[in-house]
Amino acid sequence: MESSSASRYTTVADVARLAQVSKAQAARALGGYGAVSDEVRSRVLAAAETLQYHPNELARSMNTGRSKTIGVVVGDIENPYFSLAMRGIYDTSKAGGFDVILINTGEDLATEIDAVNVLLDKRVDGMIVAPVTRSSSTHLNRVVDSGRPVVLLDRKLPSLPVDSVVAEMRQVSYEAARHLLDEGHTRVGYISSLDVGGVEFTLDLDLGTNPVTERLAGIRRAFDEAGVALPTDLIRLGGGKQHSIGDLVQALVTGPDPATAIVASDSVIALEALAELQRAGVRIPDDVSFLMFDELPWAGLMTPPITVVAQPVYDQGVAAAAILLRRIGGDRSEPEHLALPSRLIRRESVAPVGSAIVGASA
Amino acid sequence: MESSSASRYTTVADVARLAQVSKAQAARALGGYGAVSDEVRSRVLAAAETLQYHPNELARSMNTGRSKTIGVVVGDIENPYFSLAMRGIYDTSKAGGFDVILINTGEDLATEIDAVNVLLDKRVDGMIVAPVTRSSSTHLNRVVDSGRPVVLLDRKLPSLPVDSVVAEMRQVSYEAARHLLDEGHTRVGYISSLDVGGVEFTLDLDLGTNPVTERLAGIRRAFDEAGVALPTDLIRLGGGKQHSIGDLVQALVTGPDPATAIVASDSVIALEALAELQRAGVRIPDDVSFLMFDELPWAGLMTPPITVVAQPVYDQGVAAAAILLRRIGGDRSEPEHLALPSRLIRRESVAPVGSAIVGASA
DNA sequence: CTGAAAGCGCTAACAC
DNA sequence: GTGTTAGCGCTTTCAG
Numbered sequence: 001m002e003s004s005s006a007s008r009y010t011t012v013a014d015v016a017r018l019a020q021v022s023k024a025q026a027a028r029a030l031g032g033y034g035a036v037s038d039e040v041r042s043r044v045l046a047a048a049e050t051l052q053y054h055p056n057e058l059a060r061s062m063n064t065g066r067s068k069t070i071g072v073v074v075g076d077i078e079n080p081y082f083s084l085a086m087r088g089i090y091d092t093s094k095a096g097g098f099d100v101i102l103i104n105t106g107e108d109l110a111t112e113i114d115a116v117n118v119l120l121d122k123r124v125d126g127m128i129v130a131p132v133t134r135s136s137s138t139h140l141n142r143v144v145d146s147g148r149p150v151v152l153l154d155r156k157l158p159s160l161p162v163d164s165v166v167a168e169m170r171q172v173s174y175e176a177a178r179h180l181l182d183e184g185h186t187r188v189g190y191i192s193s194l195d196v197g198g199v200e201f202t203l204d205l206d207l208g209t210n211p212v213t214e215r216l217a218g219i220r221r222a223f224d225e226a227g228v229a230l231p232t233d234l235i236r237l238g239g240g241k242q243h244s245i246g247d248l249v250q251a252l253v254t255g256p257d258p259a260t261a262i263v264a265s266d267s268v269i270a271l272e273a274l275a276e277l278q279r280a281g282v283r284i285p286d287d288v289s290f291l292m293f294d295e296l297p298w299a300g301l302m303t304p305p306i307t308v309v310a311q312p313v314y315d316q317g318v319a320a321a322a323i324l325l326r327r328i329g330g331d332r333s334e335p336e337h338l339a340l341p342s343r344l345i346r347r348e349s350v351a352p353v354g355s356a357i358v359g360a361s362a
Numbered sequence: 363m364e365s366s367s368a369s370r371y372t373t374v375a376d377v378a379r380l381a382q383v384s385k386a387q388a389a390r391a392l393g394g395y396g397a398v399s400d401e402v403r404s405r406v407l408a409a410a411e412t413l414q415y416h417p418n419e420l421a422r423s424m425n426t427g428r429s430k431t432i433g434v435v436v437g438d439i440e441n442p443y444f445s446l447a448m449r450g451i452y453d454t455s456k457a458g459g460f461d462v463i464l465i466n467t468g469e470d471l472a473t474e475i476d477a478v479n480v481l482l483d484k485r486v487d488g489m490i491v492a493p494v495t496r497s498s499s500t501h502l503n504r505v506v507d508s509g510r511p512v513v514l515l516d517r518k519l520p521s522l523p524v525d526s527v528v529a530e531m532r533q534v535s536y537e538a539a540r541h542l543l544d545e546g547h548t549r550v551g552y553i554s555s556l557d558v559g560g561v562e563f564t565l566d567l568d569l570g571t572n573p574v575t576e577r578l579a580g581i582r583r584a585f586d587e588a589g590v591a592l593p594t595d596l597i598r599l600g601g602g603k604q605h606s607i608g609d610l611v612q613a614l615v616t617g618p619d620p621a622t623a624i625v626a627s628d629s630v631i632a633l634e635a636l637a638e639l640q641r642a643g644v645r646i647p648d649d650v651s652f653l654m655f656d657e658l659p660w661a662g663l664m665t666p667p668i669t670v671v672a673q674p675v676y677d678q679g680v681a682a683a684a685i686l687l688r689r690i691g692g693d694r695s696e697p698e699h700l701a702l703p704s705r706l707i708r709r710e711s712v713a714p715v716g717s718a719i720v721g722a723s724a
Numbered sequence: 725c726t727g728a729a730a731g732c733g734c735t736a737a738c739a740c
Numbered sequence: 741g742t743g744t745t746a747g748c749g750c751t752t753t754c755a756g
Binding site for chain 2: 732733734735736
Binding site: 009052054055056057058059061062067069076077078080083084086087090091094099100101102103104117118120121122123142146271272274275278297298300301302303 | 371414416417418419420421423424429431438439440442445446448449452453456461462463464465466479480482483484485504508633634636637640659660662663664665
């Protein structure tokens with residue numbers, strides 16, 4: 001029946017007083033460190049109980065220099081990729097006794113730089129960053145200099161000697177392209193939201209190190225091996241930013257030499273592309289074949305079921321967190337670069353080119 | 363070209379020394395409070411720059427008692443509902459200068475209690491909680507007692523005098539049920555993951571205050587008004603926990619008097635239900651009509667497009683954060699209970715009952 | 725084992 | 741305006 005009024009937490013001092021011991025002893029009993037007699041410990045714990053004592057983690061962190069908190073910086077938490085990876089990070093961190101501070105950058109570099117600084121200032125014990133594409137690494141150097149571990153998610157920064165966890169993309173993309181080629185598709189469109197500042201794609205354009213670069217490399221190899229020229233005119237970057245996905249799709253399926261297959265670089269793009277195709281009355285796979293990166297529950301339920309490249313997203317989160325925790329624990333070994341296996345799931349959205357006629361006559 | 367070695371951050375003391383001023387003056391200049399001459403300020407700022415000074419937010423928080431951080435407790439960040447709401451919370455908090463600590467409870471009460479305590483111990487300035495269904499409010503009382511504001515998301519706790527933000531569900535559910543009834547459906551199945559401990563649903567079962575209760579209330583009213591008995595045997599709770607969604611769906615569409623329409627209480631359930639229906643060869647809407655709560659990009663792209671109840675998820679997040687920030691700012695007015703409008707989006711997954719025959723003969 | 729006292733890095737009185 | 745002196749709540753020497 002205390003009066004309501006807020007403020008003033010009970011501190012170790014309060015507990016110590018009630019338990020009739022020194023502040024230091026109370027703190028030891030409460031914090032579970034140092035030497036304390038059973039007698040004292042129980043008295044202190046009892047006092048803490050009646051006083052409803054809860055430690056001030058801020059004060060504790062200040063002394064120990066460790067906050068039992070990790071920071072996570074992602075581009076867009078609403079994107080299923082990140083929310084699932086986040087779940088993996090979360091589960092693993094929690095199991096290790098760490099809390100998670102989440103920062104969303106909206107895929108903006110300035111925000112990312114800010115985010116990293118904020119986390120550092122809050123003294124997180126380490127962080128996981130999914131860097132915006134084409135960012136440099138200067139802001140992450142500050143983290144490295146601070147001595148706190150970082151692990152990169154979904155991206156590798158060659159200039160930065162830190163751990164990274166990505167999904168294997170080159171090989172699986174090669175397979176995907178082979179599949180398309182096998183079905184007779186040589187006019188394959190590729191839509192990505194990778195921001196390259198609005199320039200057109202060319203073979204010698206440096207996209208930096210990121211999943212898109214890997215995918216394109218795999219696809220290119222398949223085309224090269226097949227002796228087919230990669231249709232660079234159908235590779236469209238900057239989707240959603242410089243250009244609307246709808247317009248991009250529209251452009252791919254019309255024109256004199258249209259794409260016979262479309263590859264969506266992620267599920268968000270796929271959804272918009274699918275909507276546009278439906279709006280335009282373009283049928284899958286009769287008029288155009290469709291393949292997307294990322295497996296989601298709805299992909300197999302569409303009509304037709306969508307062929308996808310599935311990457312182990314949750315596991316990427318788990319792996320990133322596991323490595324980070326190991327580093328926080330003191331592991332000073334060489335940076336590790338994990339590439340988790342992805343796989344192609346063939347469903348029915350990819351069909352032989354020209355099957356529109358077949359379909360119509362069937 | 364400093365040597366690598368970690369540790370030891372530069373502090374105000376370091377900056378003060380270099381700038382040849384007192385620690386207090388340096389702190390004032392750095393923190394942007396109190397009175398400082400331009401002369402001193404620039405000297406301090408310059409020193410801070412060369413020393414790469416970054417404030418220790420922990421220390422700052424300890425003195426001010428404010429951490430500029432809010433905590434968010436959700437059931438499952440992987441669920442699109444939460445990740446989108448989180449985005450709303452995030453955007454709003456950030457605009458107000460607050461960071462966000464995310465805690466995921468996995469819809470587990472013990473974890474939720476823990477989460478709330480952790481946040482309190484970390485001295486967050488306030489928190490947003492989407493309480494697990496059917497939880498009591500004792501753990502949240504501690505927050506209220508601490509004097510820090512909480513706002514409830516997607517759930518209202520009558521016993522707790524705090525703000526809440528939910529989506530209006532009773533009216534829109536009434537409309538949805540009306541729609542179903544108008545199409546001739548009286549055998550309407552309802553699948554929810556609401557955990558009621560495995561008991562069967564009956565009309566007098568107390569489900570507590572939560573969206574499901576509201577939905578059922580709205581549906582019931584529509585049935586009552588139409589003079590049709592609510593098919594309580596087709597209302598299945600505990601989906602995903604006590605029973606697999608697939609089994610539940612299977613049970614609804616088979617048996618002597620099967621459901622002619624199925625309502626999925628959220629998108630996760632809908633996806634599993636849809637998969638099961640497809641597996642079982644049950645066609646929508648020919649064999650069974652389908653309606654789901656929550657609008658997602660893929661819903662309209664399915665074949666047929668799914669009729670949904672859309673709730674303003676992002677806006678709920680925004681509203682919750684806005685109220686919280688106002689409270690943190692000192693607003694002591696009466697608790698506010700916001701119910702944002704939802705709406706029924708009619709597409710093609712709901713058709714007149716018995717349209718299977720019509721469809722077959724067409 | 726226990727207690728007194730000295731900080732962690734910062735802000736907040738309080739004097740000058 | 742500026743500097744000095746206390747703390748915030750906890751951990752950590754350092755003596756006993």
